[in-house]
Structures are given as structure tokens and as C-alpha cells.
Amino acid sequence: MSRSVLPLPDASVERELFAIVRRERLSRDTGDFDTLGSLYWPDSVVRVTWFEGTIAEFIEVSRDQAQRGRGRGLHVINPIRCEVNNDRAIVESQGEIHIRPRIGDVFCDVVSWCRFFSRLERRDGQWRMQTFDSIYCKDRIDTVDPAATLTLDPKKLESARASYRHLTYLNLSAGYTVPADLPGDDSPQLLAAFYNEAKVWLHQ
Numbered sequence: 001m002s003r004s005v006l007p008l009p010d011a012s013v014e015r016e017l018f019a020i021v022r023r024e025r026l027s028r029d030t031g032d033f034d035t036l037g038s039l040y041w042p043d044s045v046v047r048v049t050w051f052e053g054t055i056a057e058f059i060e061v062s063r064d065q066a067q068r069g070r071g072r073g074l075h076v077i078n079p080i081r082c083e084v085n086n087d088r089a090i091v092e093s094q095g096e097i098h099i100r101p102r103i104g105d106v107f108c109d110v111v112s113w114c115r116f117f118s119r120l121e122r123r124d125g126q127w128r129m130q131t132f133d134s135i136y137c138k139d140r141i142d143t144v145d146p147a148a149t150l151t152l153d154p155k156k157l158e159s160a161r162a163s164y165r166h167l168t169y170l171n172l173s174a175g176y177t178v179p180a181d182l183p184g185d186d187s188p189q190l191l192a193a194f195y196n197e198a199k200v201w202l203h204q
Contacts, residue, residue: 006202009084016127018079021091021118024129025075031066033059039129041121046132049167050176074098077116085202087122095134101170103141106150112139112167117183117194119201135191136163136184141170162186 009017020039027036040055051058066072076096083090097112115135120127143150152169160168163184171178183194 006083006085009082009089013084013089014082017082017084017089017091017120020120020127020129021079021093021116022077024118024132025077025095025116028062029073029075031062033063036062040132041123041128041130044128044130044132047182048132048134049136049164049178049182050171050174052179072099075116083202088202088204089120089122089127090198090202091118091120092116092135093118097134097139097167099170100144101174103150103152103170103173106148107144108150109142109144110139110166110170111142112164113137114164117198119198133183133194135194136161136167136182136186138162138185139164139166141166 024036024039027033027039037055037059042054042056044055046053046055046058051061053061074097076098077093078095079091079093081090081092093116095114095116097110097114099110101108101110112134114137117131117133117135118129119131121130141150141152156172157165157169160166160172160178161180161182161184163186164178164182168178181190183191185191
């Protein structure tokens, strides 16, 4: 679908949008859920490997995880692309997800390289996020102790998509259902459809 190329956004708008997406990840990492909620519109949707639902549901699950000492991670985010059309915008960021779970009796570092992708809307002069997605590139698992031995279920590992294989393994082991249709570099068709849907939304 052919679309006109949008001009570069105003620098002040770009700074504001980049600040919102950076603060959103920091709020999630630090358990600042009041701030996290204030950065989204109530009808927003969050979709990642272990969750899909509204921002209110995401915060509720995240609070529960934090209280049980689970779900803590570190997100590295570097916003790199911003497109604005009137009161709608998309921001794409280079991203990393760092988690330190225990798999069996072995502490591990799980790292996912991805691109965080958000749609934002301006309502009554205020920008907030409308969606949050991750576009998955690749991931890996390493033992924290180099001398430790980690044994993974090869069938479970091979059944997962290449772009988020180890995240899938970790989440399946924790009892989560992981969708197979998330956008990722290993599936050009899914990724093209994802980008096209976002572009159509931006130009509406």
C-alpha cells in the first residue's frame, strides 16, 4: 500500500515522544506503576511474549509479579525513529530485555535483542501511548556461573520461533502461553503486515 512520506517531526515533539517511551520502560523496571499508567490511554493495549491485554490488566499482573518477587527485568531502550501525522505518532526504538531467572537449579541470564514499537495519540493536547509491542530479533541464555551446566528440553526449545526462542522457553516453563505470531525478523511476512497495519493507523 503506497503512502506519502511524512516530513520529519518537529524536534520538540520528537523529544517529548522519545521521553515518554523511555520513561515507560523505566517505570516498568522500577515498579513505578502509577507513572506507568499515566503514560497510557485507558484503552491502550500491551502485547509481549507473556501478556496481551489492556494497560490496567498489565499493571495488575505486573504488581502481582513484583509482590511475589517475579517479573523483574531490565529494559535498555534507545528511540531511533518517530513519525507524526496530526494527533497520531509511532515511535520505534532499539531495545534489549535482560532477565535473570533460575532454570532448574541454575541461575541464568536471558537476553533478548528487539525493537520496541509504540503507537501514541495526542488527546486534548496531551501525548500518551496507545500500544506497546516488541519486534523480536534474537535472544540467548547463558549461565551466570560459567562453570555451571544448563540442560534444556530440546523439543521445547526447537518448537519456538527463532527470534524469541529462549524467551518462549522461559515463559513456557513458567506456565505462560506464548503466541507464535508476534512480529519478528525471522518472519518477514508477519513483520510486513505489522508495519503496514501501523502505517494505515497512522494515516487515518
